[in-house]
Amino acid sequence: xxxxxxxxxxxxxxxxxxxxVGCGNGDLMKFLQENKTKDIRGLEISKEKVQNCLSKGLxxxxxxxxxxxxxxxxxxxxxxxxxQTLQAFLNPELVINELLKVGKKAIVTIPNFGYWxxxxxxxxKGTMPVTENLPHEWYNTPNLHMCTIKDFYNFCSSKNIxxxxxxxxxxxxxxxxxxxxxxxxxxxxxxxxxxxxx
Amino acid sequence: xxKNIDTKKIIISNPLKLDCGKEINNFPIAYxxxxxxxxxxxxAILVFHALTGDQYVSGKNPITNKDGWWSYVVxxxxxxxxxxxxxICANVIGGCMGSYGPSTINESTGKQIGTDxxxxxxxxxxxxxxxxxxxxxxxxxxxxxGGSMGGMQVLQFVANFPDKAKLAIPIACTSSHSAQNIAFNxxxxxxxxADSKWENGFYSNYKLNPDKGLAVARMAAHITYLSExxxxxxxxxxxxxxxxxxxxxxxxxxxxxxxxxQGSVFVDRFDANSYLYITRxxxxxxxxxxxxxxxxxxxxxxxxxxxxxxxxxxxxYPTSENREIVxxxxxxxxxxxxxxxxxxxxxxxxLLDVPSFLxxxxxxxxxxxxxxxxxxx
Numbered sequence: 001x002x003x004x005x006x007x008x009x010x011x012x013x014x015x016x017x018x019x020x021v022g023c024g025n026g027d028l029m030k031f032l033q034e035n036k037t038k039d040i041r042g043l044e045i046s047k048e049k050v051q052n053c054l055s056k057g058l059x060x061x062x063x064x065x066x067x068x069x070x071x072x073x074x075x076x077x078x079x080x081x082x083x084q085t086l087q088a089f090l091n092p093e094l095v096i097n098e099l100l101k102v103g104k105k106a107i108v109t110i111p112n113f114g115y116w117x118x119x120x121x122x123x124x125k126g127t128m129p130v131t132e133n134l135p136h137e138w139y140n141t142p143n144l145h146m147c148t149i150k151d152f153y154n155f156c157s158s159k160n161i162x163x164x165x166x167x168x169x170x171x172x173x174x175x176x177x178x179x180x181x182x183x184x185x186x187x188x189x190x191x192x193x194x195x196x197x198x
Numbered sequence: 199x200x201k202n203i204d205t206k207k208i209i210i211s212n213p214l215k216l217d218c219g220k221e222i223n224n225f226p227i228a229y230x231x232x233x234x235x236x237x238x239x240x241x242a243i244l245v246f247h248a249l250t251g252d253q254y255v256s257g258k259n260p261i262t263n264k265d266g267w268w269s270y271v272v273x274x275x276x277x278x279x280x281x282x283x284x285x286i287c288a289n290v291i292g293g294c295m296g297s298y299g300p301s302t303i304n305e306s307t308g309k310q311i312g313t314d315x316x317x318x319x320x321x322x323x324x325x326x327x328x329x330x331x332x333x334x335x336x337x338x339x340x341x342x343x344g345g346s347m348g349g350m351q352v353l354q355f356v357a358n359f360p361d362k363a364k365l366a367i368p369i370a371c372t373s374s375h376s377a378q379n380i381a382f383n384x385x386x387x388x389x390x391x392a393d394s395k396w397e398n399g400f401y402s403n404y405k406l407n408p409d410k411g412l413a414v415a416r417m418a419a420h421i422t423y424l425s426e427x428x429x430x431x432x433x434x435x436x437x438x439x440x441x442x443x444x445x446x447x448x449x450x451x452x453x454x455x456x457x458x459x460q461g462s463v464f465v466d467r468f469d470a471n472s473y474l475y476i477t478r479x480x481x482x483x484x485x486x487x488x489x490x491x492x493x494x495x496x497x498x499x500x501x502x503x504x505x506x507x508x509x510x511x512x513x514x515y516p517t518s519e520n521r522e523i524v525x526x527x528x529x530x531x532x533x534x535x536x537x538x539x540x541x542x543x544x545x546x547x548x549l550l551d552v553p554s555f556l557x558x559x560x561x562x563x564x565x566x567x568x569x570x571x572x573x574x575x
Contacts, residue, residue, distance in 0.1 A: 041533075050536075050537045054562045055565065056561070059503070059535045060536075061535060071528045071529060
């Protein structure tokens with residue numbers, strides 16, 4: 001978690017306006033508030049988590065990214081962050097489009113379904129993968145649209161979404177993703193972090 | 199009802215031009231304060247009361263001898279902690295607890311003003327209370343807070359005085375009174391005006407009181423403050439002090455007895471004309487209309503931080519109407535937080551012991567106070 005926060009923080013310029021979509025209990029918001037910018041908002045669907053955030057004095061709105069992002073004006077944030085949440089939406093493509101409308105840039109992190117540990121579970125055990133990063137069983141997972149680093153990379157190029165930076169994370173090892181190492185990073189990383197712009 | 203109330207009061211000498219076109223001056227505003235103003239004057243919170251509230255937010259209400267109407271929220275070690283904050287609450291104009299209202303005695307006639315009192319609006323109420331803030335020499339409030347009609351006043355206050363509060367917390371309210379709300383208010387007003395003792399509003403001249411009408415108004419309104427589930431769970435079809443139905447029109451059911459009681463205690467503390475005037479003010483409230491149909495415009499000038507709260511079972515001021523406020527604020531990139539609190543207690547939730555509401559509100563106010571103070575350093 002900490003590594004992901006650091007990477008996200010490093011992608012953000014100081015004193016910019018940030019929206020964290022699916023901000024959970026506000027850990028990333030707090031982290032960014034202490035390290036990068038005071039001007040940060042959150043959007044979260046769970047009442048309980050919204051209340052936790054508000055209790056910490058964080059500015060969070062209870063709402064659903066799929067329906068509530070459109071109330072923000074175009075480019076009203078410098079960065080919109082979607083941390084490990086994309087796979088949980090009914091319509092991830094719509095959410096990405098909304099992110100890129102509301103934010104000048106978006107930071108999207110995805111748990112990589114192409115990670116070898118994940119692949120091996122399906123290959124050898126023949127069961128849906130359950131890992132540290134993807135702890136749910138098939139019958140109770142909130143993740144409707146799992147994807148791989150490669151999937152997201154290809155998605156961006158097919159939709160003409162500019163990738164400014166793409167970073168792969170394995171445990172605490174950080175590396176850059178590019179066209180030539182894509183297949184390898186897709187196999188050997190548990191998380192992908194993308195800084196994108198429409 | 200202005201019965202020799204020993205309350206803090208100031209006389210506003212500045213003329214106040216009302217929305218109806220009339221002008222008032224030298225009028226009283228009754229208020230109460232809790233806690234102490236710090237030397238930087240940075241810890242003041244103005245609380246706005248709802249339809250039947252008054253300035254007695256916390257502690258013992260000297261008129262009713264009951265707890266103040268927001269005792270769950272305001273007081274020592276409460277979510278709005280009076281050890282830390284200086285809390286101000288004024289009786290709205292049109293009210294009957296010492297501020298200028300229809301039961302104020304007209305000095306030239308020695309009689310109550312009655313329905314000669316001008317029609318007032320939420321805007322007028324807020325402008326009058328701003329005079330109190332000036333009198334207390336508070337340059338900037340830390341927060342303005344209120345539920346229901348109090349929430350409407352919060353919205354109007356920030357619209358009128360965009361740089362006078364750092365934080366605004368409108369709770370269970372709306373930016374424009376809905377047809378359903380107007381309908382219920384009209385029902386209450388008609389009940390009062392249908393009482394033969396109302397005498398066109400001059401009942402005090404005849405030493406009368408439209409108690410029956412006012413009680414019915416309160417009973418009807420009280421139902422709207424609860425939820426169906428809450429009513430069913432609390433009362434169901436339980437009978438009142440009897441084992442079987444009596445085949446008559448007495449209060450067989452507990453819910454009937456409860457409502458009759460609510461009506462009867464209400465008439466002892468509230469003036470019927472005030473009920474007419476204040477419900478009218480609520481019905482006239484339409485903040486977006488004041489800004490040519492664009493609610494966002496009302497808040498364009500402000501840097502005030504907002505925290506909007508609604509309740510799941512509130513059907514009088516439903517979440518959707520509270521959300522409209524959030525949407526208007528978001529569309530101008532204002533600083534706004536929002537949560538809908540889970541509660542079965544209906545619109546009244548904001549007045550009651552709803553732990554997740556009290557906790558979230560208290561934590562938010564305290565951590566925001568800390569953040570804002572740290573920033574200043």
